[in-house]
Amino acid sequence: MKVMLRTSVIVIALMVFLGLPILFYWLGEFPRRSVLKEAISLLTLLAFSLMLSQFFMARSNLKVIQLFDLRQVQLVHKFIAYAVMTVLLLHPVLIVFPRLFEAGIGPWQAFRTMLTTFENPGILLGLAAWILLLVLTLTAIFRLRLNWALGIKYRNWRYFHGLLSVLVTAVAVLHAIKLGRHFNPSMVFFSVSVAITGAAMLFKMYLFPPTKPTVSAKQTVGSE
Amino acid sequence: MTTTEQQSGPTRRAFMAMGGSAAGMAALGVNAGWGQNTSVSDASAFTTATHDCDVLVIGGGMAGLFAAVKGHDAGAKIRIVSKGRLGSSGLTPFAKGFFAFDPAQEELTLDEYVAAVSRSALGTNNPVYTRQTAEHSLARVEELKAWGFFDSNLYNKSFMTPIEARGIPLHERVVVTHLLKDGERIAGAAGFRLDAEEVVIFRAKSVVLCTGAGAFKPNGFPVCDLTHDGTVMAYNIGAKVTGKEWNDGHVGRAKNPAATYDGWGDMFDRRPSLEGVGIRHDLGVDANYLAYKLGNPVEAGPGSGPGKNVAGGPFRPVEFADNGPPPGPPEAAGMGDGPPAGGGPGIGGGPPGMRGPAMGGASAGMSIHKSEGLVPINDRCESNIPGLFAAGDALGSHMCGAIYTQIGSSLAGSAVQGAVGGEAAADYARDVETPILEETELAAVEEEILAPLRRKAGYGPAWVTQTLQGIMIPNFVLYIKKESILSAALAYIEELRDHHSPMLRAADMHELRLAHETSNMIISAEMKLRASLMRKESRCSHYRLDYPDVDDENWRAWINIYKDESGDMRLEKQPFDTWPAQT
């Protein structure tokens, strides 16, 4: 019974976080460009969606951590996080990378123009999201050393991580809505509703902590 | 241009002209002709900005670049003004072959090279300019290499390198409409900004026109921003213009003819490259003649034509016969660098990779590169107006002659002449006082510039342009010429000149640009028709059905066009191998 339940949860998660963005991409009337560019776009869309999925692979999602072992969840969370962060931190470079193979302005000129178009709020949001994402990633990777050096308690780090995640997500979603070429109404609705649900679950946990701790005290190896 | 505040409806005569001249136009469903002006620009709220310099360079292509750089290096205070962006407007962005004469590499000596060009050009070339381009080409190549010109298919960045290094002020997206005079000599130019409600006045001791040539906004050639503006502005202040009877005979694809990028294969994607000596006799009206005689025989791509032959047609010198009729455009228009695409016996002549039928008039309204424009009075790109110089396609240097002779010489010629003209203009400016611009004259010019914005109703410039295209572009008008049709077309053009040009309306700055461009194209059309009527022979890219032979007895001469004191268009002969008589 539990195995079946687990399987269905995984299938549903895959369908929501991978299936839906692919579906929206497929059905949307977007101009199709070269294979390389489309592959990069799709990769970025999936990374973005998986970033949103992180809210649901965390302590705040009681149902999931009851169904799975928390350490397993944390492992998956971490694994996806590293993959997603790699793609998203490279996102600005990936946009201009195909210029290496075609006529027109070079990748470096395109990159410089893109990152210095400060009049555009979408670009400012993107820059902010990128910096916040970098902080989020670094403070996660170096959590143990950081906490030890600064004497931060794990619980407080968790709050920091959770709240920063919400901030990153909010800024990133706004950035994507402003500039994302594949952010048609379906994609916007999907991202906003998933992001709000995820953040709501997190705040619910912070504001109304579960009465009985559902996990053992050994959870320090995990990440939130 | 007149400034008549014409607010009444068009005359009956004008209506008849519209109906007759553009029979198909209404059926094509083009923009409305006459209509109310939904003006969004408040012409009374315009500001005026005045800029001073020694030498004003008008145009931001290859010629403009070198005119500015060399003028600066000769000690002059320069300004560049362009209606587009430096290196990204006119024909320069699409030209990829650069002719460089390297004496160490070539089998021909310089003298032999010039003689060979003259033979192909049937004497129509000016050997002084033919030699000048070849002589200076390598030096220009070295400079361009240093600026990174050969490293990208886009030219703005490399063009900006020397301009930024010298701190030369650049006015982009400013449409110049008038040249200004102080007495007999040049005094500057005036125009308007596309992005602001501002009239711009340049006070300059000398002006170098690097405005390219032009066409009738044809489909099939990326020349739609070139409308003979420089030529007509100069003509209006008394400059002499030459070479209007010659035609560039490019064909394009019948399918999506207006898609210039698609029609030219990977040309626009390519980086520029060097060309050695390769003299041809191309891009005349051979294909036009075949199409005239046989319908549209110009099928399929290079070398795959049906190889039809037909008696008569343009004369081709025997030694250039094996070139075959016009090759594919890429290498031809000086825009390419590949091997000749249409060298075979077929009558292909389409862009590379072109499949299916071709269409004619891809570059309609344009002459052979550098064979139309201001008449030079010497080898320093100087016009008959003191202080006014021209370079590149804006100068009727006849560097190649009236037929396309040397591959890649378009870019090279513009670079070389730009440098020569820029330096000459700086030399001139050194010895003259700053000109004086009369307030009343400036006010009149401003009035003329803004007139289309102020008209409450008028003709839409797009509609007038399309009417003009309908009159001029047909094969039997522009290319395969005869007295009766040329005269008939001229009657229509005079109608446009007298009753449409003064009634053009403009709702915004973009349309104001179109209005001035349209007026310029109408004057250019009149020049083309009058010169074609006058030249009663056939030679190179000028073909008359009623005078099909080369007439060396009467026509070893260029035709110069100028405005007489009463404002009428006058034509005169200037024998080959001479400079114009100085008055």
Add this chain to the structure above:
Amino acid sequence: MTIENISGCIGCGRCVHACPCDVIRIDKESGKAAIVYPADCQICHLCRMNCPVDAITLSPEKTIPVVVSWG
């Protein structure tokens, strides 16, 4: 259409300057490039090649009827 689509535009304005025919303008409200004068597009692709984020798609069809010498 000529310039068919502009999506993912960041409003840097490079295309406006690159266009020889003044087809594109930056829309004041959205801050993004807009195809304002499509009839004047000569389909030369300079805008696309100058766009840092590859936002512009073109199609080979002209929006207005074309006049040719012979077809």
